Amino acid sequence: MGAVTVTLVAFFAFVILRVTAPQMTVLFTDLSPADSGAIVRDLERQSIPFTLRGDGTAILVPQEHVARLRMKLAEAGLPKGGGVGYELFDKSDVLGATSFVQNINHLRALEGELARSIRALDRVHTARVHLVLPERPLFARDKVEPSASIVVKVRGTLEPQQVRAIRHLTASAVNGLRPERVSIVDESGQLLADGAGGDPMSALGGGMERQQAFERRLRDQIDSIVSSVVGPGRARVQVVAEFDMNRVTQTSDRYDPEGRVVRSSQTREETSATAQSEGQVTVGNEMPGAPANTQAPSTRDQSRKSEEVVNYEISRTTKTEVIEGGRVKRVSAAVLVDGAYTRNEKGESLYQPRSQEELDRIAALVRTAIGFDQARGDQVEVVNLRFAEAPTVALAEPAGLLSMFDLTKADIMRAAELLVLAMLVGLVLLFVIRPLVGRMLMASEQPSLTTLPAIAGVAGPVAVAEAAAALPNETALMIDIAQVKGQVHAQSIQKVGELAERNPHETIAILRHWLNESRD
Numbered sequence: 001m002g003a004v005t006v007t008l009v010a011f012f013a014f015v016i017l018r019v020t021a022p023q024m025t026v027l028f029t030d031l032s033p034a035d036s037g038a039i040v041r042d043l044e045r046q047s048i049p050f051t052l053r054g055d056g057t058a059i060l061v062p063q064e065h066v067a068r069l070r071m072k073l074a075e076a077g078l079p080k081g082g083g084v085g086y087e088l089f090d091k092s093d094v095l096g097a098t099s100f101v102q103n104i105n106h107l108r109a110l111e112g113e114l115a116r117s118i119r120a121l122d123r124v125h126t127a128r129v130h131l132v133l134p135e136r137p138l139f140a141r142d143k144v145e146p147s148a149s150i151v152v153k154v155r156g157t158l159e160p161q162q163v164r165a166i167r168h169l170t171a172s173a174v175n176g177l178r179p180e181r182v183s184i185v186d187e188s189g190q191l192l193a194d195g196a197g198g199d200p201m202s203a204l205g206g207g208m209e210r211q212q213a214f215e216r217r218l219r220d221q222i223d224s225i226v227s228s229v230v231g232p233g234r235a236r237v238q239v240v241a242e243f244d245m246n247r248v249t250q251t252s253d254r255y256d257p258e259g260r261v262v263r264s265s266q267t268r269e270e271t272s273a274t275a276q277s278e279g280q281v282t283v284g285n286e287m288p289g290a291p292a293n294t295q296a297p298s299t300r301d302q303s304r305k306s307e308e309v310v311n312y313e314i315s316r317t318t319k320t321e322v323i324e325g326g327r328v329k330r331v332s333a334a335v336l337v338d339g340a341y342t343r344n345e346k347g348e349s350l351y352q353p354r355s356q357e358e359l360d361r362i363a364a365l366v367r368t369a370i371g372f373d374q375a376r377g378d379q380v381e382v383v384n385l386r387f388a389e390a391p392t393v394a395l396a397e398p399a400g401l402l403s404m405f406d407l408t409k410a411d412i413m414r415a416a417e418l419l420v421l422a423m424l425v426g427l428v429l430l431f432v433i434r435p436l437v438g439r440m441l442m443a444s445e446q447p448s449l450t451t452l453p454a455i456a457g458v459a460g461p462v463a464v465a466e467a468a469a470a471l472p473n474e475t476a477l478m479i480d481i482a483q484v485k486g487q488v489h490a491q492s493i494q495k496v497g498e499l500a501e502r503n504p505h506e507t508i509a510i511l512r513h514w515l516n517e518s519r520d
Contacts, residue, residue: 259315
């Protein structure tokens with residue numbers, strides 16, 4: 001009885017402490033050792049109970065203090081996230097710091113702020129940023145471009161558009177940094193983005209990303225339209241697109257003969273006259289003092305020449321076309337659809353293949369969705385086969401009274417814990433306390449029967465009647481009832497003895513069975 005009492009007291013003390021204990025809720029998770037230590041010191045200073053989980057990476061506090069502690073710790077700049085930002089200049093000695101120290105602190109602050117911005121993105125767990133900002137030396141013509149390298153720890157995988165977003169975010173925050181000069185590596189050492197801006201492999205990688213994004217977009221469009229017909233999860237879609245990655249530059253000149261314009265005009269006219277004597281020419285006639293020639297005048301010839309030059313400007317069109325790589329050459333789509341499932345009278349699931357007419361309609365929808373072009377050799381194939389796995393049924397969202405209660409996971413666990421404790425208390429009351437109370441009541445009733453006068457020396461019913469007459473009426477009634485029960489009990493024992501004498505083997509088997517039950 002003492003051991004049972006001590007056990008019950010300890011059990012009920014545990015239940016009371018468990019029920020009255022404050023409900024612990026997560027304050028922060030994924031903390032660095034420095035942030036975890038700073039937060040623990042602040043909680044100890046405020047005398048707030050806490051619990052550490054996950055080797056100190058998670059801290060749990062009572063639920064009623066969560067909101068207040070988060071605001072108070074945010075005011076103190078906790079958690080810092082394993083890096084420093086522009087708060088580095090809040091407590092620095094500006095007068096005693098050199099320009100070199102100021103530049104280093106500015107670089108550290110810029111890296112810390114970029115790391116915080118990158119960690120704010122979805123799927124990014126942690127991030128570290130390294131910036132290289134070279135100084136331009138004096139009397140130098142060439143300028144070295146800045147670069148950046150980022151190491152990220154992600155949950156799952158990053159999409160190509162998310163990687164480009166990180167590169168552009170970093171480049172926009174640093175003066176003179178181009179997105180092509182940003183390298184990104186994940187925690188497994190896989191190169192997500194190459195920082196070599198002039199590397200031709202980087203252009204090829206961009207083309208592959210464009211091709212993958214194009215295939216993914218077409219696959220989502222086909223899956224959306226086919227799933228609306230055959231049901232969610234009942235279709236498998238694969239799309240392959242061939243891209244032309246060659247970069248072509250074309251330059252053409254075109255002359256229009258009808259588009260003439262006078263550029264310059266030049267006109268030239270010449271007039272000449274020639275006189276010829278008809279007499280004879282002698283030496284005497286030419287001598288000085290010779291008599292004049294009295295003969296008839298000579299003949300005279302005149303000529304006139306006119307010349308005009310007109311220059312025309314013919315219209316000219318120069319056209320330069322640059323065809324970037326990444327043109328779609330061919331698209332192939334393969335669509336696998338499951339059949340229909342029906343129930344027979346026994347409730348068994350029966351598979352029924354889809355008709356050819358339905359498959360043709362699905363193929364027509366797929367051709368329209370991908371922009372089918374037969375001239376470039378596009379192909380679309382729709383096949384109906386039975387899937388190996390059974391169709392899954394989507395779970396419906398809770399409705400009715402359950403949707404009215406905005407229960408969190410912590411609330412559900414707390415309710416389950418209280419329910420288990422209530423069941424344990426009920427079992428203890430039913431199977432431990434109740435039998436103990438019954439035994440105590442029976443033990444308290446036994447002395448009232450033993451107070452009867454000793455009649456061991458008196459034999460026969462006469463002595464019992466005389467003793468009963470001397471007792472009160474209630475005691476006499478109890479004695480009569482006990483006497484009747486004793487007679488019935490004696491008769492039962494006599495009958496059992498007779499049955500045992502008649503059937504000894506069956507009696508032994510029954511006794512063995514009772515002994516085995518008592519041992520169990």
